[in-house]
Amino acid sequence: MTEQTFDADTAPDAQYPDAVEAIRTRRSGHNFDPDGDVAEETLREIVRDATLAPSAFNLQPWEFVAVRDEERLDDLVDLAYGQEHLRDAGTGVVVVGHTDAERTAERVYNEWAEAGRISEEDAADRIAQAEDDDADREFAVRNASLAAENFLLSAHARGLKATPMTGFDFEGVDEFLGLPDDLIPVVLIALGESGGDEPERLPRRSVDDVLHVDDY
Numbered sequence: 100m101t102e103q104t105f106d107a108d109t110a111p112d113a114q115y116p117d118a119v120e121a122i123r124t125r126r127s128g129h130n131f132d133p134d135g136d137v138a139e140e141t142l143r144e145i146v147r148d149a150t151l152a153p154s155a156f157n158l159q160p161w162e163f164v165a166v167r168d169e170e171r172l173d174d175l176v177d178l179a180y181g182q183e184h185l186r187d188a189g190t191g192v193v194v195v196g197h198t199d200a201e202r203t204a205e206r207v208y209n210e211w212a213e214a215g216r217i218s219e220e221d222a223a224d225r226i227a228q229a230e231d232d233d234a235d236r237e238f239a240v241r242n243a244s245l246a247a248e249n250f251l252l253s254a255h256a257r258g259l260k261a262t263p264m265t266g267f268d269f270e271g272v273d274e275f276l277g278l279p280d281d282l283i284p285v286v287l288i289a290l291g292e293s294g295g296d297e298p299e300r301l302p303r304r305s306v307d308d309v310l311h312v313d314d315y
Contacts, residue, residue, distance in 0.1 A: 110123075117256075121252050121255055121256045122252065124255070125251060125252060125255040126255075126260075126297055126300065127251075127261075127262040127263060128184075128260055128262060128293075128297035129184035129262065129297075130184070130260075130293065130294040130295050130296070130297055131184055131187040131188040131189070131260060131289065131291040131292065131293065131294045132187070132291065132292040132293060132294040132295075133186075133187040133189070133294070135189060135291050135292025135293075135294075136189060136292070137189065137190050137259060137290055137291060137292070141257060141259070142165060142190065142192075142290070144253070144257075145250055145253045145254050145257065145259075145290075146163050146250070148249055148250070148252075148253035149161075149163065149194075149246045149247070149249040149250040149253060150246065150249075151249060152242075152245040152246040152248070152249040153245055154242045154245065154246075155200075155238065155241070155242055156200070156204065156225065156228065156229055157207070158197075158200060158203045158204055158207055158229065158242070159203075159207065159242075160196055160197035160200065160203045160238065160239060160242050160243070161194060161195065161196055161197070161242060161243045161246045162194075162195040162197075162282065163192055163193070163194055163195070163246075163250075164192070164193040164195060164276050165190055165191070165192050166190070166191040166192075166193070167189065167190050167191075172185070172186060172189070172190075172191055173186065174275060175191045175272070175275065175287075176191075178267055178268045178271045178272050178275060179191075179264060179266065179267040179268075179287060180266060180267065180268070182264060182266070182267075182289075184262065184289055185264070185287075185289040187291065187294065188260070188262070188289035188290055188291030189290075189291045189292075190289075190290040190291060191287060191288070191289060191290070192250070192287070192288040192290055193272060193276060193284050193286075193287050193288075194243050194244075194246060194247045194250065194284075194285050194286040194287075194288065195243065195276075195278060195282050195283065195284055195285065196238070196239025196240055196242060196243035196282065196283055196285045197238075197239055197242075197281060197282060198235055198236060198238060198239045198281050198282070198283060199281035200229045200238055201226070201229055202281065203229070204225060204226045204228075204229035205226055208221075208222040208225045208226055209222055209226075236283065239282075239283050239285060240283075240285050243285040243286065244285060244286065247263060247285065247286040247288065250288060251263060251288070254290055258293075259290060259291065259292060259293070260289075260290075260291060260292065260293045260294075261288050261289070261290050262288065262289045263286050263287070263288050264286070264287045264288070264289065265286060265287070267284075267287050269283070269284055272284045272287070
């Protein structure tokens with residue numbers, strides 16, 4: 100496996116170099132400052148950025164559940180199989196996905212019609228299209244994961260550390276949060292202030308290893 104380097108300054112063709120730098124310097128890590136605190140307004144701004152992620156039919160089928168109470172966070176750590184960096188982070192954010200595309204489509208497109216963004220006929224057509232979509236777990240996971248990546252980049256751009264986790268008790272977290280039947284937990288993110296440097300980045304596969312043109 101050949102490796103690639105991540106020099107944030109080697110993107111002369113970038114129209115938005117700050118965005119490239121955020122992508123290339125973002126790291127997942129376990130070293131959080133246990134005395135740090137993420138302001139609620141900062142959390143809200145990060146979620147605002149996360150909601151700008153693309154989604155199928157623009158249905159935006161995601162929710163974000165932030166766990167900040169210490170006792171609740173202790174319970175969430177247990178459900179994450181004892182990943183202590185979640186406790187040190189001080190905030191655990193569960194990115195939740197909708198599995199019912201039809202209901203989400205009705206809400207979104209009817210709101211657009213009421214606001215005059217689209218016609219009622221267009222809204223009905225779009226809702227019908229969503230009804231034909233295979234709106235299951237894959238729908239929820241794919242779309243919520245896009246929002247999760249925006250969340251990670253937004254947190255990093257603000258000097259915070261955000262580490263995604265998929266190793267947790269999904270059914271347990273579902274019950275812990277009291278999610279309705281059409282919502283599922285997709286990604287758990289530890290969010291907090293950095294406690295210092297992380298180990299050197301592990302090797303990443305090179306573009307030559309992963310890019311295929313026209314066919315595999």
